[in-house]
Amino acid sequence: MTPPTPRAVFEQLSAGISAGRWHELADLYAEDAVVEQPFALPPAPPRLEGRVTIAEHFRRAAAGPLHLRTRDVVVHETDDPEVIVAEFDYDGRVAATGHVFRVSNVQVLRVRDGRIVESRDYHDHRGLARAMNTAL
Numbered sequence: 001m002t003p004p005t006p007r008a009v010f011e012q013l014s015a016g017i018s019a020g021r022w023h024e025l026a027d028l029y030a031e032d033a034v035v036e037q038p039f040a041l042p043p044a045p046p047r048l049e050g051r052v053t054i055a056e057h058f059r060r061a062a063a064g065p066l067h068l069r070t071r072d073v074v075v076h077e078t079d080d081p082e083v084i085v086a087e088f089d090y091d092g093r094v095a096a097t098g099h100v101f102r103v104s105n106v107q108v109l110r111v112r113d114g115r116i117v118e119s120r121d122y123h124d125h126r127g128l129a130r131a132m133n134t135a136l
Helices: 006-019 022-028 051-063 125-135
Strands: 029-036 047-049 066-077 083-094 100-112 115-123
Touching: 006 022, 006 066, 006 083, 006 100, 006 115, 022 029, 022 051, 029 051, 047 051, 066 125, 083 125, 100 125
Parallel strands: 029 115
Antiparallel strands: 029 047, 066 083, 083 100, 100 115
Protein backbone atom coordinates (compact mmCIF):
# COMPACT_ATOMS: atom_id res chain seq x y z
CA MET A 1 0.00 0.00 0.00
CA THR A 2 1.30 3.46 -0.89
CA PRO A 3 1.70 5.82 2.09
CA PRO A 4 -0.36 9.02 2.07
CA THR A 5 1.11 12.05 0.34
CA PRO A 6 2.24 15.10 2.31
CA ARG A 7 -0.94 16.88 1.17
CA ALA A 8 -3.12 14.00 2.39
CA VAL A 9 -1.35 13.96 5.76
CA PHE A 10 -1.86 17.73 6.13
CA GLU A 11 -5.55 17.24 5.25
CA GLN A 12 -5.83 14.58 7.99
CA LEU A 13 -4.12 16.90 10.48
CA SER A 14 -6.33 19.83 9.53
CA ALA A 15 -9.53 17.75 9.64
CA GLY A 16 -8.58 16.31 13.04
CA ILE A 17 -7.99 19.76 14.52
CA SER A 18 -11.23 21.10 13.04
CA ALA A 19 -13.18 18.14 14.46
CA GLY A 20 -11.50 18.35 17.86
CA ARG A 21 -9.99 14.87 17.51
CA TRP A 22 -6.82 15.93 19.31
CA HIS A 23 -6.15 12.41 20.64
CA GLU A 24 -5.63 11.11 17.09
CA LEU A 25 -3.18 13.74 15.85
CA ALA A 26 0.10 12.46 17.30
CA ASP A 27 -0.32 9.30 15.21
CA LEU A 28 0.33 11.43 12.13
CA TYR A 29 3.90 12.09 13.35
CA ALA A 30 6.99 9.89 13.20
CA GLU A 31 8.42 8.63 16.50
CA ASP A 32 11.34 11.08 16.22
CA ALA A 33 9.44 13.98 14.62
CA VAL A 34 10.47 17.55 15.35
CA VAL A 35 8.01 20.45 15.40
CA GLU A 36 9.40 23.96 15.50
CA GLN A 37 7.13 26.84 16.52
CA PRO A 38 9.20 30.00 15.96
CA PHE A 39 6.37 32.32 17.05
CA ALA A 40 5.42 30.39 20.22
CA LEU A 41 4.94 32.53 23.31
CA PRO A 42 6.19 31.44 26.73
CA PRO A 43 5.51 29.14 28.42
CA ALA A 44 4.94 27.16 25.19
CA PRO A 45 8.16 25.56 23.94
CA PRO A 46 9.44 26.70 20.54
CA ARG A 47 10.47 23.12 19.73
CA LEU A 48 8.74 19.79 20.31
CA GLU A 49 10.83 16.64 19.89
CA GLY A 50 9.35 13.17 19.52
CA ARG A 51 5.84 11.79 19.16
CA VAL A 52 5.40 11.46 22.94
CA THR A 53 6.07 15.18 23.46
CA ILE A 54 3.85 16.07 20.51
CA ALA A 55 1.05 13.90 21.93
CA GLU A 56 1.31 15.78 25.25
CA HIS A 57 1.10 19.07 23.35
CA PHE A 58 -2.13 17.88 21.72
CA ARG A 59 -3.49 16.64 25.10
CA ARG A 60 -3.03 20.16 26.48
CA ALA A 61 -4.76 21.61 23.42
CA ALA A 62 -7.68 19.21 23.92
CA ALA A 63 -8.07 20.39 27.52
CA GLY A 64 -7.94 24.05 26.47
CA PRO A 65 -10.84 26.37 25.75
CA LEU A 66 -10.26 26.85 22.01
CA HIS A 67 -12.24 25.33 19.18
CA LEU A 68 -10.49 25.78 15.83
CA ARG A 69 -11.75 25.23 12.32
CA THR A 70 -9.40 25.37 9.34
CA ARG A 71 -10.47 27.45 6.34
CA ASP A 72 -9.09 29.04 3.19
CA VAL A 73 -6.39 26.39 2.78
CA VAL A 74 -3.80 26.76 0.04
CA VAL A 75 -1.23 23.97 -0.27
CA HIS A 76 1.94 24.60 -2.24
CA GLU A 77 3.84 21.62 -3.59
CA THR A 78 7.62 22.00 -3.70
CA ASP A 79 10.44 20.50 -5.75
CA ASP A 80 11.07 18.17 -2.80
CA PRO A 81 8.34 15.48 -2.92
CA GLU A 82 8.40 15.19 0.89
CA VAL A 83 7.73 18.90 1.54
CA ILE A 84 4.62 21.05 1.27
CA VAL A 85 3.80 24.54 2.45
CA ALA A 86 0.26 25.10 3.70
CA GLU A 87 -1.28 28.53 4.20
CA PHE A 88 -4.58 28.68 6.06
CA ASP A 89 -6.70 30.47 8.61
CA TYR A 90 -8.26 29.22 11.79
CA ASP A 91 -11.73 30.40 12.64
CA GLY A 92 -11.70 30.06 16.39
CA ARG A 93 -14.11 30.21 19.29
CA VAL A 94 -13.37 30.39 22.99
CA ALA A 95 -15.66 27.77 24.53
CA ALA A 96 -16.25 29.52 27.87
CA THR A 97 -17.35 32.85 26.38
CA GLY A 98 -18.30 32.22 22.77
CA HIS A 99 -15.76 34.87 21.65
CA VAL A 100 -14.91 34.28 17.96
CA PHE A 101 -11.73 35.20 16.12
CA ARG A 102 -9.61 34.41 13.06
CA VAL A 103 -5.83 33.88 12.89
CA SER A 104 -3.53 33.13 9.97
CA ASN A 105 -1.05 30.26 9.81
CA VAL A 106 1.67 28.76 7.65
CA GLN A 107 3.05 25.24 8.08
CA VAL A 108 6.02 23.73 6.31
CA LEU A 109 5.71 19.95 6.56
CA ARG A 110 8.15 17.21 5.66
CA VAL A 111 6.34 13.87 5.36
CA ARG A 112 8.17 10.59 4.91
CA ASP A 113 6.46 7.21 4.63
CA GLY A 114 3.12 8.80 5.48
CA ARG A 115 4.28 10.43 8.75
CA ILE A 116 5.29 13.99 9.57
CA VAL A 117 9.01 13.98 10.35
CA GLU A 118 9.53 17.75 10.51
CA SER A 119 7.16 20.66 10.81
CA ARG A 120 7.74 24.39 11.10
CA ASP A 121 4.53 25.89 12.39
CA TYR A 122 4.13 29.63 11.93
CA HIS A 123 0.89 30.08 13.84
CA ASP A 124 -0.23 33.52 14.98
CA HIS A 125 0.39 32.83 18.67
CA ARG A 126 0.01 36.54 19.51
CA GLY A 127 -3.38 36.55 17.80
CA LEU A 128 -4.40 33.47 19.79
CA ALA A 129 -3.25 35.15 23.01
CA ARG A 130 -5.21 38.30 22.12
CA ALA A 131 -8.31 36.21 21.47
CA MET A 132 -7.93 34.53 24.87
CA ASN A 133 -7.40 37.85 26.68
CA THR A 134 -10.34 39.43 24.88
CA ALA A 135 -12.47 36.51 25.97
CA LEU A 136 -11.73 37.00 29.68
